[in-house]
Amino acid sequence: MKIGILGMGGIGSFIGAKLTKNYENDPETDIIFICRNATKKAINQDGLTLITADETLTAKPFLTSDVPEEIGTLDMLILATKSFSLAQAIKTYQDCIKEDTVIIPLQNGVDAKDIIVKNLNHYNSNILEGCIYVASNIEKPGVVKHLGGPGKIVFGNTDEIDFKWVETILTTGGLQATYTKDIKTFLWKKYMFVSPVATMTSALNIPFGALVENAEYMRILENMMKEVKALANAFNVTITDQDIEAALGMLSNFPYQSKSSLQLDFENNSPQTEKYNLVDYVIEQGETFEITVDTYKDMNKKIIALYTT
Ligand SMILES: NC(=O)C1=CN([C@@H]2O[C@H](COP(=O)(O)OP(=O)(O)OC[C@H]3O[C@@H](n4cnc5c(N)ncnc54)[C@H](OP(=O)(O)O)[C@@H]3O)[C@@H](O)[C@H]2O)C=CC1
Numbered sequence: 001m002k003i004g005i006l007g008m009g010g011i012g013s014f015i016g017a018k019l020t021k022n023y024e025n026d027p028e029t030d031i032i033f034i035c036r037n038a039t040k041k042a043i044n045q046d047g048l049t050l051i052t053a054d055e056t057l058t059a060k061p062f063l064t065s066d067v068p069e070e071i072g073t074l075d076m077l078i079l080a081t082k083s084f085s086l087a088q089a090i091k092t093y094q095d096c097i098k099e100d101t102v103i104i105p106l107q108n109g110v111d112a113k114d115i116i117v118k119n120l121n122h123y124n125s126n127i128l129e130g131c132i133y134v135a136s137n138i139e140k141p142g143v144v145k146h147l148g149g150p151g152k153i154v155f156g157n158t159d160e161i162d163f164k165w166v167e168t169i170l171t172t173g174g175l176q177a178t179y180t181k182d183i184k185t186f187l188w189k190k191y192m193f194v195s196p197v198a199t200m201t202s203a204l205n206i207p208f209g210a211l212v213e214n215a216e217y218m219r220i221l222e223n224m225m226k227e228v229k230a231l232a233n234a235f236n237v238t239i240t241d242q243d244i245e246a247a248l249g250m251l252s253n254f255p256y257q258s259k260s261s262l263q264l265d266f267e268n269n270s271p272q273t274e275k276y277n278l279v280d281y282v283i284e285q286g287e288t289f290e291i292t293v294d295t296y297k298d299m300n301k302k303i304i305a306l307y308t309t
């Protein structure tokens with residue numbers, strides 16, 4: 001089995017280090033890190049380092065490459081780029097994907113599968129959907145720190161094909177992974193937390209703790225969650241008021257100074273951010289389905305004023 005991980009940043013490295021360590025003595029399983037430039041150079045030189053609270057793992061994969069011919073065709077491809085890199089990444093590694101390659105995207109968002117389908121030049125019935133519950137960031141190329149969260153992967157599909165066997169491959173590889181046919185609900189529930197929190201903390205330029213301690217901010221956040229709930233319903237996914245309560249409560253589990261990755265990307269003047277997937281997508285789909293997303297529109301105006309003038 002040839003497993004490729006595309007994008008060796010916070011998420012890809014968390015997954016890649018564990019899979020490599022757990023499959024290092026298995027001659028039948030090759031783990032391939034698909035990365036480029038400084039990351040590729042650092043991993044080739046020193047291996048990939050994952051720093052966790054309990055241990056520091058150094059992993060040397062079967063292959064580190066950004067050359068499709070060298071990578072060859074893959075049996076499984078885990079997509080761990082940011083959302084804005086997904087379309088180009090699929091186009092670049094098109095030849096590594098055969099008809100039955102199992103593809104698992106883990107981006108924050110609900111449209112990764114649509115992006116893959118749009119950019120793959122052939123039919124593939126094995127494009128799954130997924131998400132990961134973790135906080136893991138690049139310290140420097142080839143060195144990644146697991147900051148918290150269980151690292152649990154939830155993945156699945158909604159058609160009749162059974163991919164339970166993929167769960168066994170991932171768990172044998174040292175990952176917490178759960179296969180579900182209800183993946184849309186998981187994706188939307190995660191989105192219903194990540195998107196409003198990222199949008200609001202970016203728009204107001206405040207850490208998570210400053211949201212929690214302000215009742216008016218929490219009321220606005222709840223409105224945004226309700227707007228996502230309405231949108232999920234338009235996609236035939238049920239989000240309940242209890243889910244919203246739980247999401248609001250979850251915010252207090254983060255340290256006061258926590259910031260969303262969207263906010264950090266704005267602060268760091270990153271050339272690209274996930275704003276489209278986390279903010280604009282809700283507004284765009286709201287308009288398509290004629291769902292009121294006024295709170296999102298207000299916050300979007302603030303984001304534009306704060307970061308693009
Ligand atoms: N980090 C986290 O804790 C969490 C992140 N997420 C989500 O997971 C996704 C990934 O996030 P994260 O890991 O933080 O992102 P990072 O920016 O840390 O990593 C993305 C990596 O993808 C690489 N990449 C992009 N395009 C290509 C390409 N064509 N070929 C090879 N490598 C490529 C980038 O490399 P390069 O530098 O060369 O461009 C970079 O190393 C996002 O959607 C995020 O929202 C979800 C939960 C938590």
Ligand SMILES: CC(C)(CO)C(=O)C(=O)O
Binds near residue numbers: 134135194197198262
């Ligand atoms: C909001 C958070 C920290 C939740 O995991 C996240 O995933 C992000 O900032 O992208």
